[in-house]
Amino acid sequence: MQNNSIKRSWMEFLAILIIVFGTPALFRSVEQPSFDYRTLEELKFLQPEYVLIGNSMLETRIDARHLSRLLGGRKVAVLHSGGDMSSIWYLRLKNHVAASGSKPKAVFIFFRDDELTKPLNRIRGMYEKKIQSLKRGEEREFDDILEANLPLDYKSVSLVKNIYPEIADAQDKRRESLNAMAMDPFVVANISQLWTRPRGKNDVETSMLRSQYEKDWSLARDSFKREVNEIFAYSKLRKTRNADVSKKRAAYNYDFGNVEKTFLPAMIKTASENGLKLVFVRVQKRPGPNGPLKDPPSLERYVAELRDYIENHGMIMYDFSGDPQVTLEMYQDGDHIAERYKRAYTELFYFRLAGVFN
Amino acid sequence: MIFNSAYFVIFLVVVLAVYWSLNRRSQNYFLLVASCFFYGFAHPWFISLILTISLANYFCAQKIVGDPRNKKIYMTVAAVVSLGMLSAFKYYGFFMENVNAIISLFTDSQGFRNAIKVMLPVGISFYTFQALSYTIDVYRGKMTPRKNLPEFLLFVSFFPQLVAGPIERADHLLPQIEKERRFDIAKMPDALFLLMWGFFKKIVIADNVAITCNKVFMLENPSFPILWAGVFAFSMQIYADFSAYTDIARGCAKMLGFDIVRNFDHPYVATSPTDFWRRWHISLSNWIRDYVYISLGGGRGGGVRVAWNLMLTFFLCGLWHGAAWNFVIWGLYHGALILLHRALRKILPTGVLNNGAFRMMKAPVMFILVMFGWLFFRETDLSYLIKFLALSPMDASDFDFRAAEYMALLTFIYSSPLWAHVVYSRLREGLLKNAGRDFWLALKTGFAVLMVIGMLQFHSGIISDFIYFQF
Numbered sequence: 001m002q003n004n005s006i007k008r009s010w011m012e013f014l015a016i017l018i019i020v021f022g023t024p025a026l027f028r029s030v031e032q033p034s035f036d037y038r039t040l041e042e043l044k045f046l047q048p049e050y051v052l053i054g055n056s057m058l059e060t061r062i063d064a065r066h067l068s069r070l071l072g073g074r075k076v077a078v079l080h081s082g083g084d085m086s087s088i089w090y091l092r093l094k095n096h097v098a099a100s101g102s103k104p105k106a107v108f109i110f111f112r113d114d115e116l117t118k119p120l121n122r123i124r125g126m127y128e129k130k131i132q133s134l135k136r137g138e139e140r141e142f143d144d145i146l147e148a149n150l151p152l153d154y155k156s157v158s159l160v161k162n163i164y165p166e167i168a169d170a171q172d173k174r175r176e177s178l179n180a181m182a183m184d185p186f187v188v189a190n191i192s193q194l195w196t197r198p199r200g201k202n203d204v205e206t207s208m209l210r211s212q213y214e215k216d217w218s219l220a221r222d223s224f225k226r227e228v229n230e231i232f233a234y235s236k237l238r239k240t241r242n243a244d245v246s247k248k249r250a251a252y253n254y255d256f257g258n259v260e261k262t263f264l265p266a267m268i269k270t271a272s273e274n275g276l277k278l279v280f281v282r283v284q285k286r287p288g289p290n291g292p293l294k295d296p297p298s299l300e301r302y303v304a305e306l307r308d309y310i311e312n313h314g315m316i317m318y319d320f321s322g323d324p325q326v327t328l329e330m331y332q333d334g335d336h337i338a339e340r341y342k343r344a345y346t347e348l349f350y351f352r353l354a355g356v357f358n
Numbered sequence: 359m360i361f362n363s364a365y366f367v368i369f370l371v372v373v374l375a376v377y378w379s380l381n382r383r384s385q386n387y388f389l390l391v392a393s394c395f396f397y398g399f400a401h402p403w404f405i406s407l408i409l410t411i412s413l414a415n416y417f418c419a420q421k422i423v424g425d426p427r428n429k430k431i432y433m434t435v436a437a438v439v440s441l442g443m444l445s446a447f448k449y450y451g452f453f454m455e456n457v458n459a460i461i462s463l464f465t466d467s468q469g470f471r472n473a474i475k476v477m478l479p480v481g482i483s484f485y486t487f488q489a490l491s492y493t494i495d496v497y498r499g500k501m502t503p504r505k506n507l508p509e510f511l512l513f514v515s516f517f518p519q520l521v522a523g524p525i526e527r528a529d530h531l532l533p534q535i536e537k538e539r540r541f542d543i544a545k546m547p548d549a550l551f552l553l554m555w556g557f558f559k560k561i562v563i564a565d566n567v568a569i570t571c572n573k574v575f576m577l578e579n580p581s582f583p584i585l586w587a588g589v590f591a592f593s594m595q596i597y598a599d600f601s602a603y604t605d606i607a608r609g610c611a612k613m614l615g616f617d618i619v620r621n622f623d624h625p626y627v628a629t630s631p632t633d634f635w636r637r638w639h640i641s642l643s644n645w646i647r648d649y650v651y652i653s654l655g656g657g658r659g660g661g662v663r664v665a666w667n668l669m670l671t672f673f674l675c676g677l678w679h680g681a682a683w684n685f686v687i688w689g690l691y692h693g694a695l696i697l698l699h700r701a702l703r704k705i706l707p708t709g710v711l712n713n714g715a716f717r718m719m720k721a722p723v724m725f726i727l728v729m730f731g732w733l734f735f736r737e738t739d740l741s742y743l744i745k746f747l748a749l750s751p752m753d754a755s756d757f758d759f760r761a762a763e764y765m766a767l768l769t770f771i772y773s774s775p776l777w778a779h780v781v782y783s784r785l786r787e788g789l790l791k792n793a794g795r796d797f798w799l800a801l802k803t804g805f806a807v808l809m810v811i812g813m814l815q816f817h818s819g820i821i822s823d824f825i826y827f828q829f
Contacts (some may be wrong), residue, residue: 012799016547020554020806025813093648156364162795164814174815182768231577231584238742240580338640 023086024164033133037077037096043100049079050357055084057283060336061110063346069358070350077104082234086111090263090270091134091142098274099136105273106316106356108279112214112335114254114302116280119149119270122158126172140264147218148261187220194251234333240296255303261308268313278315279356280306281349285321285335291319318353359399361606363478363818369396374613378541380604386512386782389614393517397481404479407443412514414439415489419503429497436493444486447479452681481521483678487645489514492528494649514552518610522603524621524641531616540616543817549612551802554669556605558809564599566772567591570765581754585733585746590766592736593729596775597626599661600639624780626728629720631695646675669693679735684743688734695727738804745751772816 005026035058043051050071052058064078079092089109114291115121123131123146135142198209258274259265282303284292295303303319312318322328332338337345350357360364373392377385398405418436422429445453492513495501504510513532520523525617552753575589604621611618628634635643654667670692676689737743786798 006543013546013550016550016799016803017805018548019803020810023807024811061752093485152364152368156367160814170764171815171817177766178771178816182771183764185767224760227757228764231761232573237576258483304790 027164033129035136036133038094040100043077043096043102046075046077047100047102048075049105050074050076050108051102051104051106052076052078052080052108052110053089053092053097054080054108054281056080056082057112058110059333060339061342061345062349063140066343066346067350070347083122083127083168084124084130085127086087086119086263086267087121087123087126087131087142087146088134090267091131091139093267093278094270095134095136095284098276100269103275106277108280108281108353109267110281110283111287112283113299114306116264116267116306117256117259118152119145119262145261145263145266149258163351180252183216183221183224187217187224204243220341252298254296254298256302256309257307264309268310268315271315272313277356278310279353280310280315280317281353282317282319282321283327283335284323286331287326289328292323295321316356318356320352323348323352359396361603365399371612372453372758379612382538385539386509387791390508392513393512393515396517397515397520401479405533407479408448408485408515408520409511410445411486412487412511415514416504416507416510420521421491422493422497423503430676433493433497437490440486440490444482444730447482449677449681450551450592479790484523484525485514485520489526489527491645491649492532493530504532515609516616516784518607518614518616520616522607523639524604524619525645526618527640530619530692534616534819542615545612547614547799547802549609551609551694551806552605552612553609554806554809556602556607556609556612558813559598559602559605561813561817563604563773563775564595566816567595567769569818570769571595571736574765580746580749581758581762581811582749582751583754583759584765586766587762589729589733589736591769592715593626593732594603594769594776595737596732597622598716598773598776599758626725626776627721627780628724629730629779631699631727633716635692635722642675642678646671646678650674663756665697668696668812672696680738682738684738685739688731691731691734695731775812 023314050067052062052064058078058080059082062078064076068074079096084092089111093107093109095105109116198206198208199214200209203216267279270276287293303321307319326345330337330341330345359369369392373389376393377388380388391564394405397408397577416434418432418439421432427430492501492510496503509532513526513528516526516535517529529812536640568591571588571591574584574591576586580588601622608618608620619641623637623640624632625638651667651671654670655663656667659667672689672693675692676686676690679685679688733746734743737746790797
């Protein structure tokens with residue numbers, strides 16, 4: 001009897017394990033995003049002479065049209081989206097720029113501090129889909145670099161995502177839905193809008209009214225989000241917090257030692273194999289009230305080693321840090337340049353890198 | 359090593375696999391080694407601290423019984439070593455800050471500006487109290503001193519509850535260490551559910567509401583509604599975070615054949631300040647009641663004497679939480695609430711507080727009072743605290759109110775499983791108390807599936823320490 005009871009308990013426990021951890025794994029209808037052929041085709045068509053790759057640091061600094069005018073009409077392509085890091089820059093360089101066969105005279109990559117040698121920056125969450133859309137088939141070199149760097153926690157997260165792809169991939173959508181659920185009662189003009197939808201005289205009218213309704217609601221949500229973000233704008237944060245950030249930066253150990261395990265060598269190799277000249281542009285971080293902030297000693301050493309590495313491999317590095325013409329008033333939030341100074345910054349970029357353009 | 363990491367999962371699986379293949383004595387030795395590994399994972403030198411405190415209490419307890427004429431001396435030695443080490447690591451910086459502040463009031467001197475900065479070893483507040491409670495119980499004749507050093511060391515360093523409690527009593531945990539433990543598969547489902555509930559509370563609830571709370575407390579000048587939306591978020595965060603740790607600890611302990619005390623009993627449905635402290639951090643409040651409040655005289659003596667005992671007890675309770683004045687203020691605030699409640703019960707006619715509208719309002723009012731107290735707990739800078747207390751809702755814009763309501767609703771949505779758990783517990787004890795074991799197993803399995811999906815879809819993406827690690 002006791003044996004039967006133990007047997008039953010074991011069966012129960014195993015059944016629980018299978019149900020609890022197995023049920024979510026049944027959701028498997030995940031569509032991987034397809035490769036971004038559109039950008040590739042655009043580059044093939046445009047045949048740019050200069051390509052700029054980066055994230056919002058690039059986006060807020062360079063006006064591509066204005067740069068093209070300064071270059072006497074020469075074609076300029078800018079590849080960026082907010083938050084991109086070295087993993088995405090590498091894939092853009094390899095699968096868009098090099099693959100397009102356009103052979104630009106120079107490819108500029110905009111970065112901050114040690115972003116070029118941080119391969120694990122922004123490879124999760126919303127960036128996963130972007131990375132997937134930039135991969136063409138099997139990317140052995142890309143995967144090898146991540147594998148060499150992924151600590152146990154990242155590897156275990158990858159394992160979990162492989163077991164539960166549908167559920168894990170829906171994370172951003174679900175969190176956004178929850179956020180919308182909390183926001184909507186304060187966005188709509190009339191609370192009944194939360195559970196009613198407009199109806200027209202016929203299906204076509206209903207469809208048009210609802211489409212407009214969704215658009216208006218989406219705009220109202222975006223506006224509400226912007227106003228909420230404004231409450232937490234950088235300028236409204238505690239000064240002590242900013243001081244803490246500076247202290248942390250000063251204490252941080254910038255390490256160039258593991259460069260071979262990063263995307264930097266892979267970028268240089270891709271460029272060399274395709275006859276491309278890479279220009280790595282280090283942007284200046286937000287200055288203090290008395291001028292540009294001095295790099296802490298370990299960052300100074302890191303930047304010196306980075307420059308040596310890049311130049312020893314036949315590429316170029318330009319550092320905007322300490323540039324007296326990049327002043328505090330040009331900055332918007334964080335390290336972004338304000339829209340009204342974008343042209344001025346583009347001109348400064350053109351003049352500072354005249355040697356590359358001529 | 360933190361619970362919410364892959365390293366801990368691997369550690370736990372290995373420990374379980376080896377542990378259940380050993381006999382009792384070997385199990386204890388193995389657990390002791392595993393606990394040392396767990397605690398010393400980030401900083402191996404921490405082990406020397408826990409060893410010092412454990413040895414001091416172990417030998418002093420033996421001497422208390424072996425040499426009863428000098429038992430006061432041995433008790434004092436144990437207390438001085440334990441509390442001395444706790445003070446040195448936890449309160450030295452606070453002490454020097456205040457000394458410097460006093461010096462600068464009377465002179466132009468900078469004071470001791472170059473005083474060394476001391477690192478706070480994680481969990482020291484918990485295991486110090488745990489070890490000391492053993493010695494006090496021996497001193498009071500409640501238990502006999504142990505003669506097995508490894509088992510005593512395991513009692514102090516038992517890894518599931520080492521870093522953030524619950525603070526176990528010797529008469530509860532030591533007998534479990536000393537007796538035979540056999541693997542019981544029938545207990546594993548409950549252990550698993552406890553673990554999962556703990557991880558869910560940490561990963562989904564605490565870490566998500568922390569985003570709102572941290573944003574608010576980074577502001578230089580939050581408006582009134584924004585501030586209180588942040589405090590509400592913190593109220594949910596601290597409860598979810600701390601109770602998550604306890605549940606993970608209890609689940610791990612259960613898997614090892616141990617039963618650890620509950621540390622929380624739905625504190626946010628408390629109907630009075632005293633009730634709150636019967637439900638919140640139960641192991642600490644019991645410790646402070648038994649070893650501080652009662653030692654001071656407890657409820658004996660006149661009104662002033664009792665009030666003094668209570669306020670001193672809560673002063674120490676606040677100080678235990680952190681070496682900063684805001685924690686002391688928080689402790690005193692709760693002491694004052696208890697005094698006020700006792701006074702109200704004396705002044706108001708009998709039974710008034712248990713009738714009609716009063717009865718319905720007790721829990722919501724108590725929640726608001728507790729939430730107000732969390733402001734003192736969260737804001738460590740006194741200058742900001744004073745500024746926040748002076749904020750007026752009249753100065754806030756309409757949009758501030760709307761934004762705060764949105765943030766509060768988001769916090770409520772994330773923390774709704776906590777409120778649902780109250781309903782679940784009430785049903786289990788009430789309407790559905792006669793439901794069979796299979797029913798509860800099926801229900802909990804269903805909840806566990808939802809928790810797995812919840813953790814996968816709603817985790818914040820940030821791996822953060824548990825709040826009570828800083829104590």
